[in-house]
Amino acid sequence: PRNCPATRLDGTPRRARMSHRRAIYAARFLRPPGWTKRLLLREKPRELTGPYENPVRRWVRLREKARQFSELPPPRKVPVPKPARKKFLQGVEGVPRVAPEVLQRRIEFLLSPLAVDQQLAAPLRPGLSPYYVEFACWERQMREIRRCYRAQYLQKLAEVTEIERAREMELHQRELEERRRRKQAHLQRIGEDMKRRAILKDRQRVEAKVNEAVEMARRSKIKRRRLYWLRRMETLSRLIASSGNLDDALAAIPADLFEAGSRSIAASASGESMMSSGVGGSSSSSTGVLLSRNVSIPFLLRQLGGAKGYPQQRSRRLPHVDNVQREIKESSYDILPEDEPRFEPEPADAPSARERAAQLYGVFTEEEKLALLEQKIDMLKRKMEEDEKVGKLDQITQRLHDELEATRIVARDEGPAQAAGKATARAARGADPA
Numbered sequence: 001p002r003n004c005p006a007t008r009l010d011g012t013p014r015r016a017r018m019s020h021r022r023a024i025y026a027a028r029f030l031r032p033p034g035w036t037k038r039l040l041l042r043e044k045p046r047e048l049t050g051p052y053e054n055p056v057r058r059w060v061r062l063r064e065k066a067r068q069f070s071e072l073p074p075p076r077k078v079p080v081p082k083p084a085r086k087k088f089l090q091g092v093e094g095v096p097r098v099a100p101e102v103l104q105r106r107i108e109f110l111l112s113p114l115a116v117d118q119q120l121a122a123p124l125r126p127g128l129s130p131y132y133v134e135f136a137c138w139e140r141q142m143r144e145i146r147r148c149y150r151a152q153y154l155q156k157l158a159e160v161t162e163i164e165r166a167r168e169m170e171l172h173q174r175e176l177e178e179r180r181r182r183k184q185a186h187l188q189r190i191g192e193d194m195k196r197r198a199i200l201k202d203r204q205r206v207e208a209k210v211n212e213a214v215e216m217a218r219r220s221k222i223k224r225r226r227l228y229w230l231r232r233m234e235t236l237s238r239l240i241a242s243s244g245n246l247d248d249a250l251a252a253i254p255a256d257l258f259e260a261g262s263r264s265i266a267a268s269a270s271g272e273s274m275m276s277s278g279v280g281g282s283s284s285s286s287t288g289v290l291l292s293r294n295v296s297i298p299f300l301l302r303q304l305g306g307a308k309g310y311p312q313q314r315s316r317r318l319p320h321v322d323n324v325q326r327e328i329k330e331s332s333y334d335i336l337p338e339d340e341p342r343f344e345p346e347p348a349d350a351p352s353a354r355e356r357a358a359q360l361y362g363v364f365t366e367e368e369k370l371a372l373l374e375q376k377i378d379m380l381k382r383k384m385e386e387d388e389k390v391g392k393l394d395q396i397t398q399r400l401h402d403e404l405e406a407t408r409i410v411a412r413d414e415g416p417a418q419a420a421g422k423a424t425a426r427a428a429r430g431a432d433p434a
Contacts, residue, residue: 088172089165092158096151103148110145370411377404 109115122137124130351359361369380401387394 086172089161089168091165092154092161095154095158098151100152100155103152107145107148107152110141110148115141366411366415370408373404373408373411377401377408380404 118141119134119137122133124133361372364372380397383397384394384401387397
């Protein structure tokens with residue numbers, strides 16, 4: 001429209017202002033369909049595109065899409081600064097390659113009385129006064145002194161700079177090594193977590209397949225049992241004489257079998273006696289028809305699914321899967337005998353180790369205590385010698401021996417001094433008023 005300006009007040013063109021909306025609209029057509037969308041189009045495409053698409057409308061739609069896409073402005077190139085590199089200490093340039101001994105000798109000469117003699121011995125030239133000749137020689141000596149001092153300064157600065165550069169490079173290498181170690185540890189943790197998840201997923205997949213196989217076997221067994229029960233019920237329905245099929249059952253019986261009535265009655269009586277005892281489910285007459293309707297209750301409950309199930313068979317158990325890695329990982333969480341406490345827990349009212357030692361050794365004199373200490377040290381020494389012969393190193397025995405040896409040294413060297421100090425303090429305090 002004419003009243004719509006092509007640019008905003010700030011100078012931004014309208015096309016650039018609407019570029020983001022055009023990009024969003026064009027992305028609807030340029031984005032490829034996803035997996036589910038392609039699946040729906042593959043199954044029933046006419047439900048989404050219509051039974052008959054107009055080719056003119058399709059051409060107009062594609063032309064409009066191409067036009068909108070061509071009007072999109074190029075993407076802005078946002079400048080991204082490069083990461084700043086760490087600046088290291090640089091070496092000193094222009095260091096004079098003169099031996100320090102030569103510089104020191106030259107400075108000593110220029111600062112000695114020989115420099116004055118050199119000034120006085122400077123040759124005179126025509127047109128020059130003696131004062132100017134001595135002044136020019138002095139200036140040359142001063143200039144040479146400054147150069148020697150500057151050369152010494154640069155040499156010392158270069159030496160210190162190289163030491164600092166080496167230290168900085170060592171610190172940088174140490175930092176890189178620490179970063180590498182941390183990254184490796186992080187990757188190791190991620191890898192361990194990924195392996196743990198993979199093992200868990202694999203185990204769940206295997207257990208799901210095993211459970212599915214077990215469930216399929218159980219359902220198949222139930223189906224077979226129901227089919228066998230239905231077939232058995234159909235067979236029994238043909239044999240049992242009821243009010244519905246009584247005429248057919250009697251007509252199928254040969255006439256000569258009715259003459260043996262007494263034997264049939266005896267057979268039926270024996271069948272009733274067996275049924276009353278719960279042994280058989282039904283008795284068959286000489287005609288082959290089941291005349292008794294009294295069936296076994298446990299048999300009927302088992303056929304109808306109301307009886308107690310049989311014990312678990314081997315075919316219904318979870319099969320064993322050989323997975324060495326899983327067994328090792330599961331066994332690592334088991335509490336082994338060596339992980340159990342070495343000693344039984346002490347009762348709450350039992351005395352502590354210090355109180356127990358006071359009860360056992362409180363009546364000993366100092367000489368008896370030292371003799372017992374010597375015996376224990378000798379026992380530990382013999383045990384250490386035996387272990388050393390067989391090439392065995394017991395850290396606990398070594399530590400106990402060191403502690404007892406230190407106790408003996410303190411008791412021998414500082415014991416009399418401590419006793420004398422206690423006696424002196426006791427005498428200074430005076431007698432106990434109590």
